[in-house]
Amino acid sequence: MASEVVDATAPKPRGGRFCTVCNERRAALKRPKTLEQICKECFYAVFEDEIHRVIVDNHLFKPGERIAIGASGGKDSTVLAYVLSELNIRHGYGLDLFLLSIDEGITGYRDDSLETVKRNEIQYGLPLQVVSYKELYGWTMDEIVKLIGLKNNCTFCGVFRRQALDRGAALLKVDKLVTGHNADDIAETVLLNILRGDIARLSRCTSITTGEDGPIPRCKPFKCSSVFNLLIDSFEVGPLTCSSRIYSPNAYRGFAREFIKDLERIRPRAILDIIKSGEDFRISTSTKMPEQGNCERCGYISSQKWCKACVLLEGLNRGLPKLGIGRTRGLNNERNKDMKATNGTKALQSKQCGTLDF
Amino acid sequence: MQLTLEFGGGLELLCDSVKIHNVNVEPQAEGKKLTMKHLLSWVRTNLIKERPEMFMKGDTVRPGVLVLVNDCDWELSGQLETVLEEKDIVVFISTLHGG
Numbered sequence: 439m440a441s442e443v444v445d446a447t448a449p450k451p452r453g454g455r456f457c458t459v460c461n462e463r464r465a466a467l468k469r470p471k472t473l474e475q476i477c478k479e480c481f482y483a484v485f486e487d488e489i490h491r492v493i494v495d496n497h498l499f500k501p502g503e504r505i506a507i508g509a510s511g512g513k514d515s516t517v518l519a520y521v522l523s524e525l526n527i528r529h530g531y532g533l534d535l536f537l538l539s540i541d542e543g544i545t546g547y548r549d550d551s552l553e554t555v556k557r558n559e560i561q562y563g564l565p566l567q568v569v570s571y572k573e574l575y576g577w578t579m580d581e582i583v584k585l586i587g588l589k590n591n592c593t594f595c596g597v598f599r600r601q602a603l604d605r606g607a608a609l610l611k612v613d614k615l616v617t618g619h620n621a622d623d624i625a626e627t628v629l630l631n632i633l634r635g636d637i638a639r640l641s642r643c644t645s646i647t648t649g650e651d652g653p654i655p656r657c658k659p660f661k662c663s664s665v666f667n668l669l670i671d672s673f674e675v676g677p678l679t680c681s682s683r684i685y686s687p688n689a690y691r692g693f694a695r696e697f698i699k700d701l702e703r704i705r706p707r708a709i710l711d712i713i714k715s716g717e718d719f720r721i722s723t724s725t726k727m728p729e730q731g732n733c734e735r736c737g738y739i740s741s742q743k744w745c746k747a748c749v750l751l752e753g754l755n756r757g758l759p760k761l762g763i764g765r766t767r768g769l770n771n772e773r774n775k776d777m778k779a780t781n782g783t784k785a786l787q788s789k790q791c792g793t794l795d796f
Numbered sequence: 797m798q799l800t801l802e803f804g805g806g807l808e809l810l811c812d813s814v815k816i817h818n819v820n821v822e823p824q825a826e827g828k829k830l831t832m833k834h835l836l837s838w839v840r841t842n843l844i845k846e847r848p849e850m851f852m853k854g855d856t857v858r859p860g861v862l863v864l865v866n867d868c869d870w871e872l873s874g875q876l877e878t879v880l881e882e883k884d885i886v887v888f889i890s891t892l893h894g895g
Contacts, residue, residue: 466867468869
């Protein structure tokens with residue numbers, strides 16, 4: 439018994455190793471990229487440098503640009519707001535930064551996270567713009583869920599959110615929109631696009647900047663950065679996980695995410711390798727790609743006649759919420775017929791999804 | 797043995813939305829040390845009220861759940877074999893789907 443007690447006080451397995459960078463403090467995590475064991479302080483420094491390099495090497499920003507940070511109140515965007523405001527000052531990027539938040543209108547869901555964003559607004563002194571689904575589309579997510587139930591509502595939320603960010607960015611008259619998508623998200627998207635056979639998206643989903651020919655390009659400075667787990671711990675962030683996204687018990691994405699996390703456990707580099715594979719995917723030049731045009735109804739970029747949001751809204755407003763979920767071919771083919779019907783009846787009570795010029 | 801357990805990133809929703817739990821956990825047997833392995837099964841039985849599959853997979857946490865023992869990633873302390881001591885702080889954060 440006595441010897442056991444001695445054993446227990448013998449060198450603990452944890453806390454024994456020092457940070458491989460500063461060699462002063464106790465290591466607190468393993469970087470998945472390098473497997474170095476480093477301390478929190480050095481992790482911040484290394485991480486910030488990494489993002490600075492990404493920004494400089496990819497010429498993400500030009501001095502004097504107005505940049506909107508897509509801020510959800512979750513870990514990624516909170517860290518993004520912090521890192522960008524920090525680097526902007528430290529390296530004199532000369533950027534005008536703004537926070538842009540979307541309120542989907544889910545009771546009890548955004549409250550916490552909007553609080554987080556408001557805190558970021560004060561902490562980093564960045565002006566905040568909140569845009570709601572109600573304002574943009576005439577529907578809150580609560581109302582949509584009431585109509586269509588818990589299945590498939592992620593489709594609505596996702597499609598609406600994507601446009602909402604662009605529209606909010608247009609309101610703020612910014613030059614670029616940055617989002618906190620990290621390596622996990624990109625890897626997940628690569629897999630999903632392969633599974634869906636969506637060659638057009640597959641070929642652009644790994645780019646650090648997208649939509650450069652469009653009105654508001656987007657970029658993802660965290661594209662190849664995986665773990666800011668310790669950062670999450672240090673920031674007070676909202677409980678913004680899909681597991682808490684109360685309306686998304688069946689989100690398809692979740693399976694891909696879980697698969698990726700399983701892979702990561704076996705081999706941490708797997709995530710970066712998937713991104714690399716996505717980047718290296720070459721699509722034969724003879725492949726016919728869908729042409730990017732504009733939605734005939736709201737002007738948003740769309741490869742179809744109507745953009746997805748307009749199709750979904752149409753369904754909602756006509757009381758056929760399943761419209762646009764799954765294959766959209768039906769609607770876009772029958773478009774002319776539909777257009778006549780709807781134009782004639784003025785059945786649309788909600789706002790059409792756009793009056794903004796891009 | 798007194799421990800402080802913290803749940804974050806959405807995991808708190810699995811245990812009545814309480815983030816911080818001060819708990820008293822005893823090792824499996826007299827004279828044995830308390831390991832993370834045992835703590836996890838204790839948490840699953842005593843704290844997790846719903847959807848345990850969001851927290852655990854097999855006998856360990858679900859991939860994507862980060863575990864910190866005294867502010868240190870448990871990968872550095874031996875994961876399931878990590879030996880816990882009086883007043884240790886264990887943090888569980890879900891990193892899945894964070895926005």
